Amino acid sequence: MTPLAGRSDFAVIGRIVTPKSRVLDLGCGEGELLEWLIEQKQVTARGVEISPARVRRAIARGVSAFQGDLNECLTDFPDNAFDYVVLSQTLQETHQPVRVIEEMLRVGKRAIVSFPNFGHWSVRASMLFTGRSPRTQAFPYEWYETPNIHFLSITDFERLAENKGLRIDHREFLTGERRITWLPNLRAEVAVFLFG
Amino acid sequence: MIVSTEIARFEGITLESGAHIDPVEVAYETYGTLNADRGNAVLVVHAFTGDAHAAGMSRETGKPGWWDNSIGPGKAFDTDEYFVICSNILGGCQGTTGPASINPATGKAWGMSFPAVTVRDMVRLQKMLVDSLDIRQLLAVAGGSMGGMQALEWAVSFAENVRSVIVIASTARHSPQQIAFNEVGRQSIMADPDWNGGDYYEGAAPARGLSVARMVGHITYMSDESMREKFGRRRKDQPATAIDVAPEFEVESYLRYRGSQFVTRFDANSYIYITKAMDTYDVSNGTASLADAFEGVSTRFLVISFTSDWLYPSYQSQEIVRTLRRRNHDVAYCELPTNYGHDAFLVDVEEQTELIRGFLRSTFRNLAGSAGAAA
Numbered sequence: 124m125t126p127l128a129g130r131s132d133f134a135v136i137g138r139i140v141t142p143k144s145r146v147l148d149l150g151c152g153e154g155e156l157l158e159w160l161i162e163q164k165q166v167t168a169r170g171v172e173i174s175p176a177r178v179r180r181a182i183a184r185g186v187s188a189f190q191g192d193l194n195e196c197l198t199d200f201p202d203n204a205f206d207y208v209v210l211s212q213t214l215q216e217t218h219q220p221v222r223v224i225e226e227m228l229r230v231g232k233r234a235i236v237s238f239p240n241f242g243h244w245s246v247r248a249s250m251l252f253t254g255r256s257p258r259t260q261a262f263p264y265e266w267y268e269t270p271n272i273h274f275l276s277i278t279d280f281e282r283l284a285e286n287k288g289l290r291i292d293h294r295e296f297l298t299g300e301r302r303i304t305w306l307p308n309l310r311a312e313v314a315v316f317l318f319g
Numbered sequence: 320m321i322v323s324t325e326i327a328r329f330e331g332i333t334l335e336s337g338a339h340i341d342p343v344e345v346a347y348e349t350y351g352t353l354n355a356d357r358g359n360a361v362l363v364v365h366a367f368t369g370d371a372h373a374a375g376m377s378r379e380t381g382k383p384g385w386w387d388n389s390i391g392p393g394k395a396f397d398t399d400e401y402f403v404i405c406s407n408i409l410g411g412c413q414g415t416t417g418p419a420s421i422n423p424a425t426g427k428a429w430g431m432s433f434p435a436v437t438v439r440d441m442v443r444l445q446k447m448l449v450d451s452l453d454i455r456q457l458l459a460v461a462g463g464s465m466g467g468m469q470a471l472e473w474a475v476s477f478a479e480n481v482r483s484v485i486v487i488a489s490t491a492r493h494s495p496q497q498i499a500f501n502e503v504g505r506q507s508i509m510a511d512p513d514w515n516g517g518d519y520y521e522g523a524a525p526a527r528g529l530s531v532a533r534m535v536g537h538i539t540y541m542s543d544e545s546m547r548e549k550f551g552r553r554r555k556d557q558p559a560t561a562i563d564v565a566p567e568f569e570v571e572s573y574l575r576y577r578g579s580q581f582v583t584r585f586d587a588n589s590y591i592y593i594t595k596a597m598d599t600y601d602v603s604n605g606t607a608s609l610a611d612a613f614e615g616v617s618t619r620f621l622v623i624s625f626t627s628d629w630l631y632p633s634y635q636s637q638e639i640v641r642t643l644r645r646r647n648h649d650v651a652y653c654e655l656p657t658n659y660g661h662d663a664f665l666v667d668v669e670e671q672t673e674l675i676r677g678f679l680r681s682t683f684r685n686l687a688g689s690a691g692a693a694a
Contacts, residue, residue, distance in 0.1 A: 167649075175654055182621070182651045183673045185681025189622075189640055189652035196644065204647040 154181030242276025320375035338434035346414020351398030364462035370413035412586035431517030461485035463664035504532035530578030542660030
């Protein structure tokens with residue numbers, strides 16, 4: 124199997140998704156993940172992307188992507204239309220994350236969510252020592268230009284899952300390509316959750 | 320690439336209305352080569368005033384086809400990969416039977432006695448042509464504007480016979496604004512005394528009326544920005560002291576020129592018949608809703624709209640996309656940024672090419688994949 128280039132969480136998502144399943148990727152970008160899943164796992168793929176330039180490249184790759192706002196598009200889909208609904212590194216950019224998660228589980232049997240971990244030690248240190256909004260590798264933006272509006276840590280997400288009764292089937296934590304098992308909320312930059 | 324327009328003849332066609340046109344002829348051209356399993360055929364369907372000459376240089380006129388920038392080796396519709404067919408629509412006047420054709424019963428031109436035709440009738444005649452070429456399933460049907468309506472109609476009328484459709488700058492049904500512009504065109508023709516109730520084939524054609532109709536059309540195909548860029552307020556000569564009704568601004572002489580060119584190649588009665596077919600078209604005809612129209616349709620869709628197209632605004636494309644999404648159909652959609660207005664699908668094709676190429680390639684690959692799996 125050819126490796127999946129691009130973001131580290133793609134490789135995890137690529138492992139989770141089962142062959143010939145139906146996958147919806149919210150915020151599919153230029154369709155790299157879906158293209159790989161189509162080729163390697165023969166999935167039925169759909170993508171939603173708000174940027175016209177990115178959706179154009181996704182379609183040029185052969186991915187059935189459409190331009191639109193993910194909330195609006197999610198509302199349109201019928202119940203249980205997909206086996207997996209993927210939200211890769213976008214949850215922290217949504218206005219109503221809980222609503223998005225609920226909708227993902229309405230249109231899909233299971234959801235795969237990845238996000239940058241705001242509990243990482245570099246974020247804590249950045250805030251503690253500079254007294255300013257943290258800027259790290261995973262959070263590279265100035266406060267006034269960041270697309271991130273809901274900062275969450277791994278512990279935050281697990282609390283939410285508990286409160287909402289989400290069944291977490293798989294969790295994986297990464298720093299770069301390296302898997303983190305010990306103290307993930309302190310040591311992992313990116314978290315991937317599979318839940319239903 | 321030098322091409323010739325061919326004529327296919329059929330015994331006749333029964334229209335949606337029940338009327339017959341016997342016999343019926345279809346002008347068409349083909350580009351590229353049909354492969355061994357006859358699975359690489361793409362039907363390109365033209366817009367309102369287009370014709371069968373979509374690509375290459377015409378042997379008869381020496382002119383390039385209307386979508387020559389998009390059909391050919393390495394282009395959006397790559398003729399190294401696909402066999403491309405384009406035919407003139409039923410009711411047209413460029414080789415296919417229409418009101419200017421001779422009615423064999425009278426030996427004279429049909430004129431306004433030609434039966435009303437619909438977009439569905441046009442598509443059914445195209446299906447007859449495709450059948451006669453021994454092609455069971457088209458890889459794609461693609462078109463812009465009224466061509467997009469025909470592509471949609473292919474998906475709902477002949478879902479089994481078309482793998483994918485490409486609907487560009489189009490709509491599932493005309494809005495009152497679109498009908499209104501067409502009505503101004505029709506009234507302009509009918510107000511010309513030379514129109515003579517549609518009976519003008521032995522005398523002078525209603526050139527003034529048809530020319531004004533075309534001028535209005537051209538305004539709707541452009542955008543405010545593209546007109547400002549193209550013409551500004553530039554004048555031809557020195558401003559006149561008295562009021563000047565000769566063309567003064569460049570935009571005026573441009574429109575007059577386009578109008579006068581149009582009357583040499585287009586029949587006024589065809590203008591009336593085709594605009595009526597567009598206005599009355601509704602893909603959901605005969606079903607309760609737009610969603611029901613797509614019941615049982617398994618065709619892939621690519622829908623494209625343009626930011627500055629105010630004649631076929633993006634919301635009309637988005638209505639189609641939303642309906643398909645609610646049914647969890649395989650649909651791709653992109654709104655391309657451009658200043659060219661409705662004309663963009665003909666003139667600003669770079670990004671559109673990227674979309675069409677990728678979409679066709681993946682459709683073709685899926686087809687090959689499923690054929691392999693079946694074997």
